[in-house]
Amino acid sequence: MAQRGNVTMRLWRGTAAGGQFVDYQVAREEGMVVLDAVHAVQAQQANDLSVRWNCKAGKCGSCSAEVNGYPRLMCMTRLDLFDPGEPITVAPLKTFPLVKDLVTNVRWNFESAKRIPPLKPGPLTAEEQRKGEFQMMQQDVDRIQEFRKCIECFLCQDTCHVLRDAQDTDKFFGPRQMIRLANLEMHPKDSADRIPMIKKEAGVGMCNITKCCTEVCPEHIRITDNGIIPLKERVVDRYYDPVTMLLNALRPGNTKLR
Amino acid sequence: MQYRIEAFDVVVVGAGGAGLRAAIEASARGKRTAIICKSLLGKAHTVMAEGGVAAALRNVDERDNWQVHFRDTMRGGKFLNNWRMAQLHAQEAPERVRELERWGAVFDRTKDGWINQRNFGGHAYPRLAHVGDRTGLEIIRTLQDKGVHGGIAVFMEHTVVKLFKSEGRICGALCYERETGRFLLFKCKAIVLATGGVGRCYKVTSNSWEYTGDGQALGYEAGADLMDMEFTQFHPTAMVWPPSVKGILVTEGVRGEGGILRNSKGERFMFKYISPLFAKETADTEEEAKRWLEGDKAARRPPELLTRDEVARAIRNEVKQGRGTKHGGVFLDISWRDPAFVKAKLPSMYHQFKELAGVDITKEPMEVGPTMHYHMGGLRVDAESAMTTVPGLFAAGEVAAGLHGANRLGGNSLSDLLVFGKRAGEFAATWAERHEAREPDAAEVGAALQGAMAPLEREQGENPFALQAELQQVMQDLVGMIRERGELGQAVERIQELKKRAQQCAAPGNRMYNAGWHTALDIQHLLVSAEAITRSALLREESRGAHTRDDFPQTDKEKWSKVNVLCRPGADGAMSVTTEPLPAWPDDARKLIEGTLEAVTTKEAA
Ligand SMILES: Cc1cc2nc3c(=O)[nH]c(=O)nc-3n(C[C@H](O)[C@H](O)[C@H](O)COP(=O)(O)OP(=O)(O)OC[C@H]3O[C@@H](n4cnc5c(N)ncnc54)[C@H](O)[C@@H]3O)c2cc1C
Ligand code: SF4
Ligand code: SF4
Ligand code: FES
Numbered sequence: 001m002a003q004r005g006n007v008t009m010r011l012w013r014g015t016a017a018g019g020q021f022v023d024y025q026v027a028r029e030e031g032m033v034v035l036d037a038v039h040a041v042q043a044q045q046a047n048d049l050s051v052r053w054n055c056k057a058g059k060c061g062s063c064s065a066e067v068n069g070y071p072r073l074m075c076m077t078r079l080d081l082f083d084p085g086e087p088i089t090v091a092p093l094k095t096f097p098l099v100k101d102l103v104t105n106v107r108w109n110f111e112s113a114k115r116i117p118p119l120k121p122g123p124l125t126a127e128e129q130r131k132g133e134f135q136m137m138q139q140d141v142d143r144i145q146e147f148r149k150c151i152e153c154f155l156c157q158d159t160c161h162v163l164r165d166a167q168d169t170d171k172f173f174g175p176r177q178m179i180r181l182a183n184l185e186m187h188p189k190d191s192a193d194r195i196p197m198i199k200k201e202a203g204v205g206m207c208n209i210t211k212c213c214t215e216v217c218p219e220h221i222r223i224t225d226n227g228i229i230p231l232k233e234r235v236v237d238r239y240y241d242p243v244t245m246l247l248n249a250l251r252p253g254n255t256k257l258r
Numbered sequence: 259m260q261y262r263i264e265a266f267d268v269v270v271v272g273a274g275g276a277g278l279r280a281a282i283e284a285s286a287r288g289k290r291t292a293i294i295c296k297s298l299l300g301k302a303h304t305v306m307a308e309g310g311v312a313a314a315l316r317n318v319d320e321r322d323n324w325q326v327h328f329r330d331t332m333r334g335g336k337f338l339n340n341w342r343m344a345q346l347h348a349q350e351a352p353e354r355v356r357e358l359e360r361w362g363a364v365f366d367r368t369k370d371g372w373i374n375q376r377n378f379g380g381h382a383y384p385r386l387a388h389v390g391d392r393t394g395l396e397i398i399r400t401l402q403d404k405g406v407h408g409g410i411a412v413f414m415e416h417t418v419v420k421l422f423k424s425e426g427r428i429c430g431a432l433c434y435e436r437e438t439g440r441f442l443l444f445k446c447k448a449i450v451l452a453t454g455g456v457g458r459c460y461k462v463t464s465n466s467w468e469y470t471g472d473g474q475a476l477g478y479e480a481g482a483d484l485m486d487m488e489f490t491q492f493h494p495t496a497m498v499w500p501p502s503v504k505g506i507l508v509t510e511g512v513r514g515e516g517g518i519l520r521n522s523k524g525e526r527f528m529f530k531y532i533s534p535l536f537a538k539e540t541a542d543t544e545e546e547a548k549r550w551l552e553g554d555k556a557a558r559r560p561p562e563l564l565t566r567d568e569v570a571r572a573i574r575n576e577v578k579q580g581r582g583t584k585h586g587g588v589f590l591d592i593s594w595r596d597p598a599f600v601k602a603k604l605p606s607m608y609h610q611f612k613e614l615a616g617v618d619i620t621k622e623p624m625e626v627g628p629t630m631h632y633h634m635g636g637l638r639v640d641a642e643s644a645m646t647t648v649p650g651l652f653a654a655g656e657v658a659a660g661l662h663g664a665n666r667l668g669g670n671s672l673s674d675l676l677v678f679g680k681r682a683g684e685f686a687a688t689w690a691e692r693h694e695a696r697e698p699d700a701a702e703v704g705a706a707l708q709g710a711m712a713p714l715e716r717e718q719g720e721n722p723f724a725l726q727a728e729l730q731q732v733m734q735d736l737v738g739m740i741r742e743r744g745e746l747g748q749a750v751e752r753i754q755e756l757k758k759r760a761q762q763c764a765a766p767g768n769r770m771y772n773a774g775w776h777t778a779l780d781i782q783h784l785l786v787s788a789e790a791i792t793r794s795a796l797l798r799e800e801s802r803g804a805h806t807r808d809d810f811p812q813t814d815k816e817k818w819s820k821v822n823v824l825c826r827p828g829a830d831g832a833m834s835v836t837t838e839p840l841p842a843w844p845d846d847a848r849k850l851i852e853g854t855l856e857a858v859t860t861k862e863a864a
Contacts, residue, residue: 015770031500031614043723047774048767052298054466057506057610059395060301076613099437100771110299110414114406119362132356133315135371141364145389148364148396152300187362 004028007079008087009037011049016098022046023087028079034090035063035074038102050101058218061153065102066091071155071216093158095167106154112173115201116180122191136188147183147227149219150176156213156223162206172206175213175223182227185234199235204228259707261432261441266292266411267690268683269431269446271418271473274302275394275675276655276682277452278401279354281410283683284450289690292411292444294433296468299414300402303454303466303656304675307394308509308606310376310386311676312669313351317368318375319383324348325850326382331670332851333535334380334565335634335663336803337819338486338840341847342641343661347670347677354676355387363400365389377514380565380667382539391509391606397672416442418472419779420706421449421480421651422698428480428650430698432706436776439769441710443703447690450644450652450682451477451637452675456490456787458780460630460738461730464496464507470780471787473657477637478786482646484825485659486635487787488794488805491666492739494569496629498587503614505629508590508607510668512624513562515603516551517592519573520623521581527588528561531572536564567665567804570628574739577627587627593620628739632671633787634662634804635794638824644682650689654682664803713778719764722778729756729781729788737792742808746796753789760785790825793835797823 006025013022024041035053042049054060056075063074068082068089082088096104121134128135156175157163163174173181181198184190198204211224221227268284270277273295285291295302314327327348332339359365359373365387366374375384389396406412415436422430431444453473457465478484495508513519521527532540539558541547547560562569573588582588592600597620601608604619611617611624637646637653639660644652655675662670713722736749760782765775800814801807813819821837828834843851 029501031502033502033614036502042773043721043727047721047723047765047777048772050771050773054297054301054303054468055306056466056503057306057606058613059392059606060305060466062297062301078614103437103771105437106298110406110412113403118403118407119360121360131372132353132360133372134359136364136367137371138367141367145364145366148389148399149392150399151305151395184362187364 007037007084009041010087010089011038011041011102012091013046013049013101015100021089032079033075034067034072034077034079034088037079037088038074038090050099050103052103059151061151064093064153064155064158066093066158071158073153073155073218076218093154095158095164096154108169109152109154109157109174109176112177113180116177116184117192117194117197119184119187119190120192121189124189134189140188143226144183144186146221147179149221150179151219152176153218155216155218159212159216161210161212168206172203173201175207175228177202178204178207178231179221179223179227182231185231195234195238198231199239204231204235207232259441259704259711261443261707263443263445264292265445265695266290267446268292268448268450268686269294269444270450270452270683271431272302272452272454272655272657273299273412273414274304274452274454274655275397275401275672276679277302277450278398278405279676279679280450280452280652280654280683280686282401282405282408283680284687285408285410287684287687289687292413293405294413294416294418294444296417296436297415299412300398302398303468304394304398304672306507307397307672308391308507309378309511309514310388310393310669311355311397311672312378312381312385312667313355313387313673314348314385315352315355315373315375315387317372322383322385327351327385329850330381331661331667332663334665334667336665336813337663337851338802338822339663340641340660340841341843342841343678345847346641346681347661347674350677351673354673354680358397358400358676361400361404363396365396376511377559377563378668379510379513379563379569381669386514386669388511390602391511391604393672413442417776417779418476419710421476422702423480423648424696424698426649427693427696428648429696432703434710437771439772439775441707443698445695445698447693447695448650448652448686450654450686451657452653452655452679452682453657455633455656456784456791457630457633458726459729459733459784459788459791461734462496462505463630464493464505465630470784472780472783473653474636474790475783475786477646477648477651477653478790478825478827480648480651481827482648482651483638484635484790485638485822486663486794487790487825488798488823489634489664489803490630490791491566491632491634491804492570492628493631494566494573494628495590495626497610497615498625498627499585500615506610506614507629507631508624508626509604510566512590512592512604512607515592516595517562517590518594519562519569520589520591521576522583522589523581525581527576527581528564528569528572531568532561532564533568536568540564565665565667570739571806573628583625585625587625589623590626591623593622632656632666634664634666635659635791642681643685644678645685645689650693652682652686654678664805710779713763713765714769714772714775716762716764719762720759722763722765722774722781725756725759725763726777726781726784729753729784732756733788733791737795740806740808741795743796746792749792750789750796753785753792757785757789789833793833794823794825797835797837
């Protein structure tokens with residue numbers, strides 16, 4: 001049944017210096033999503049309201065916010081998901097510094113991405129060199145294609161308690177970058193070694209597998225199970241496996257056991 | 259008014275596929291390169307592209323090659339394309355796609371493990387490299403990663419409002435930072451505009467808030483020619499219900515994978531709309547169409563895969579004749595295929611309908627109708643170098659005109675971005691090598707700043723959002739898919755009035771991330787394109803490709819098949835509209851297209 005009448009949108013207004021929730025009345029239309037209601041407020045009642053969006057179809061990852069306390073894409077959240085009598089609260093992502101209203105400063109995510117070494121294609125077959133293409137079977141790329149679905153909405157970063165509560169952004173790159181690393185590490189043609197940086201700089205050890213990131217991912221990427229856990233295993237294999245440790249210790253130029 | 263100064267060799271405006279590819283190239287050639295974009299990095303329109311990127315890789319059908327791709331592009335464009343651009347595009351697209359793979363893109367694979375290719379409207383063979391229905395995401399993320407590792411300076415959430423010239427040559431750009439409202443002046447030797455399209459001047463569109471024709475307006479105001487502005491592509495299939503999603507795209511990939519169009523009577527109507535130009539290679543029975551889908555190389559392609567202009571007009575006609583659905587669309591049905599196949603090939607379509615419309619496309623048909631999608635027109639550029647008619651100012655991607663002529667084939671945009679983005683970056687770097695930097699005129703900079711601040715300083719005035727909605731209604735009603743002299747004339751008058759009112763927009767609040775202020779500035783750009791589209795549409799008295807005149811339903815084989823329509827600022831400041839002959843086709847190009855020319859006798863507006 002289509003809901004009728006008005007809906008109360010309770011939107012956060014303000015900057016880092018301070019602010020408060022403000023209630024706005026918006027007329028419902030069939031199929032309306034939260035982003036539509038926010039836009040209606042912006043066009044008619046608060047022209048200077050700040051909100052990010054682009055595609056309005058869950059493809060660009062711009063419109064992330066906390067709707068009734070839950071991290072969501074506003075463009076994919078229908079109003080009729082909620083109790084018609086209750087106000088709908090929209091707040092900016094809590095993990096990132098507030099800019100204004102619903103917009104936060106997410107630049108940190110772009111900086112950590114820059115620190116991740118890119119794909120380094122390994123030795124290619126003669127046929128591959130001739131064609132200038134990689135020969136990779138679909139079943140061998142299925143698992144990295146899952147990670148590449150990421151739309152960089154940063155909802156997982158927002159949810160992860162390491163980043164959200166402890167604000168340990170200098171110790172942990174967060175789930176989004178973990179799957180970026182997993183994608184590169186599992187690429188059939190990659191030959192770079194990122195294990196040391198996954199352990200140290202990117203801080204995979206900080207994750208304690210609560211799987212909250214997986215729960216909020218709008219692309220349904222199994223971040224923890226398919227991305228982070230395999231990375232943890234690779235780190236363990238390298239650093240804590242007795243055979244590997246011995247080999248590392250015997251490597252020329254290596255003076256101490258790691 | 260204070261502003262910060264930045265100095266670079268090459269400044270790229272726009273961080274979609276074209277801008278990123280240009281910046282990567284300029285930077286790789288040792289030029290200090292900046293890229294500026296209105297949204298966050300990776301959120302440009304390119305991210306939304308679904309179906310695929312066209313390149314004759316010959317991984318799926320050996321009969322394909324650049325010559326066939328070239329011919330298909332020219333035919334799709336109703337021969338108004340710049341032949342040289344179409345040739346370079348077809349020749350260079352395969353290497354541009356393969357290079358992405360080496361940079362980390364992971365396309366869907368063939369059985370043998372090479373890049374897979376799918377069928378699309380107007381392409382003779384399976385030609386579109388793709389990743390499910392999220393190809394644009396794959397491309398933009400790959401370029402973004404390549405770019406940030408390549409030493410490009412990124413200025414995201416910055417909007418360019420003015421370009422400056424010195425002694426006729428480009429020398430700088432003024433922009434504001436969205437977050438703070440502070441101004442930056444870029445001094446540079448070359449600028450590449452890669453700002454995308456103009457969809458926001460229509461009410462029903464697949465385009466985002468960014469598509470306000472900024473590059474078209476910035477270039478035009480700097481004295482560059484606009485070309486082919488009348489050719490606005492209405493994509494045949496977008497969502498029509500519920501109202502909140504009206505206009506959101508339904509990829510042509512649905513039809514590429516076997517989607518069938520039916521009217522409310524259950525008729526598969528596209529068989530009635532096969533124009534003579536495509537009759538030879540289009541199936542005329544359901545049985546043959548089915549065999550084609552099953553891979554029978556002797557069978558001809560289903561009529562659902564005719565070019566976009568043809569399918570959009572057919573749908574509009576069905577609805578007009580009373581055979582539409584309850585919400586004014588037609589049915590697009592893929593539910594006859596195996597649900598697992600649909601979910602694997604079209605995952606985001608599946609989710610889009612499920613979550614936004616409550617429709618399970620593996621079980622029931624979608625309701626679809628046309629939406630403003632793409633602009634073939636834009637800045638006129640040199641085919642080889644991508645330079646506009648202003649020295650030092652380059653343009654690539656959707657903002658540039660020429661490659662697609664009167665109608666773009668699906669998949670030819672992503673390849674356009676890569677091919678001409680690279681060329682623009684390359685030639686901008688060469689230009690920067692050979693020219694010294696010059697100073698923007700301080701008085702001009704001051705005036706531009708003042709103009710940009712005006713809406714904030716006005717106590718009272720027009721609501722920019724309301725004004726934009728009014729313009730969208732005018733364009734939708736009077737300059738839509740089917741056009742006519744009287745309505746176009748009315749639209750010109752309405753646009754003049756809106757131009758005056760746009761000077762009176764007021765934006766309450768301060769300079770920080772103020773959407774009202776941004777919209778007040780954007781709308782001035784949007785109006786330049788709206789006017790150029792309307793005036794060009796009025797001048798072209800024929801129907802061709804995406805431009806359909808009710809009062810001139812025929813495609814004209816004489817006058818109009820030989821000229822482009824151009825808009826440039828007249829001496830009195832008003833927009834002047836003229837025609838110029840198409841570049842002549844050399845013999846070898848002519849041969850490739852020959853034999854198909856005579857069939858351009860469409861009478862589609864029936
Ligand atoms: C839903 C959808 C699906 C599509 N599917 C396909 C497909 O399958 N295949 C295909 O070939 N094509 C497809 N297209 C078309 C194609 O995606 C676009 O034409 C193409 O991505 C445009 O790329 P671009 O680089 O020219 O511009 P964009 O990617 O749009 O980038 C424009 C950039 O310019 C910036 N910009 C604009 N104005 C300013 C300013 N004033 N100051 C600073 N920066 C500015 C923007 O912020 C943005 O970064 C699709 C389009 C849509 C909308
Ligand atoms: S699983 Fe790890 S990355 Fe994900 S939310 Fe929990 S701690 Fe953070
Ligand atoms: S992994 Fe999922 S939640 Fe995290 S940024 Fe990507 S799409 Fe968003
Ligand atoms: S606007 Fe693109 S994901 Fe919501």
